[in-house]
Amino acid sequence: MSISTCTPVAPVSAPAPLLPALSPSVVVTRLRAAGCVFAEDEAELLLSTARTPAELAAMVDRRVDGLPLEHVLGWAEFCGLRISVDTGVFVPRRRTEFLARHSVALGRPGAVVLDLCCGAGAVGVVLASVLPGIELHAADVESAAVRCARRNVGAVGGAVYEGDLYAPLPAGLLGRVDVLVANAPYVPTEDIGLLPSEARDHEPLVALDGGADGLDVQRRVTAEAARWLAPGGSLLIETSERQADRTVAAMVRGGLTTRVEEDEDMGATVVVGTSPR
Known part of the structure; x- marks a missing residue:
């Protein structure tokens, strides 16, 4: 008489209860x-x-x-x-839409655009979505922001570089940039503690802290901008109303002709500097 054998079967566990949906x-x-x-x-x-x-x-x-x-x-x-926008990356602000709109107004199809201190790359993506055929470049010093920007900017055909301001950019961009946009940090160091906890606790300090008077990074951007701008090209920097005069002065020292644009409803201030033709 043969004896049949069978492989033991593990008991079937009951399915986990479904979590009720929150109303x-x-x-x-x-x-x-x-x-x-x-x-x-x-x-x-x-x-x-x-x-x-x-x-x-x-x-x-x-x-x-x-x-x-x-x-x-x-x-x-x-x-x-x-x-x-990944966790830990600077969140683009609504007031920065004012900066984006003015950048679009100064651009044209096929323009060379550089988005410095790009964060997630929001401003550059807006320009690429409105102006056909632009050559878009973006850069940021913060690694998490660069990873995020490469998804956003890469999706519209742009290139993203990691490094300090102009340092990682290809030399071939010198003297070719038509629109240079910079949302550099401009919060004075002593005011960081006054920011909402969402920014203070969840965004990188390097994206917020602009130094003693808030303009350390802006001054470094403006000092080198003329070398990268094409003749008649424009640099646009977001700043605050109370800091605008100092942002203007920095652009003038950099050899640019300046004007200030403001939107009181948005609480937005942008300084525009234009290189000689």
Whole structure:
């Protein structure tokens, strides 16, 4: 008589219970309790972005813990575009849309554009989305920002370099840049502690701290700009209303003709410097 044998089968475990989805009202309530001023708007974004109830719960938890909304979502809206923003990367500000708009106005199809202190690359991406055929270059000193910018800028055909201001740029750009845009840090060191915790605790200090008077990096940008600009090319720098006169003075020392553009509603100030033709 033969005896049949069989391989033991491991017991089947019961499926994990599904996490119940958070209702919109619960999400709003939790965000409002955490101090989110625009709780309804944020809840709508979280609900539309999360792919599963578990992901939604995790995203709400991260936001309630104080992580910037853009880091929770993984993107920031900027000039109507979605810009990828990783955790720990400087989040493009709404007032910087003013800088982007003026950069577009000074550009043209096929222009050579350089986005210094590019962060996630938002301004350069806007120019590439509006002006066909531009040659876009971007640079930042912060590694996480460069990784993020390479996704954003690379998607529109641009190149991103890692290094201190002009140092990593190819020499072939000298004297060819039509639009040089720089959102360099301009917060004075002693004012860093006054920034909202979302910026102070979750964005790199190098993207915020502009030195004793806030203009250390701006002065370094303006000192070298004329070498990189094409004849008649423009440098645009975001600054503050109270610092604008010193930004202008730095551009004048750099050999540029300047003007100041302001938008009171946005609280935005941009200084534009133009090289001689």
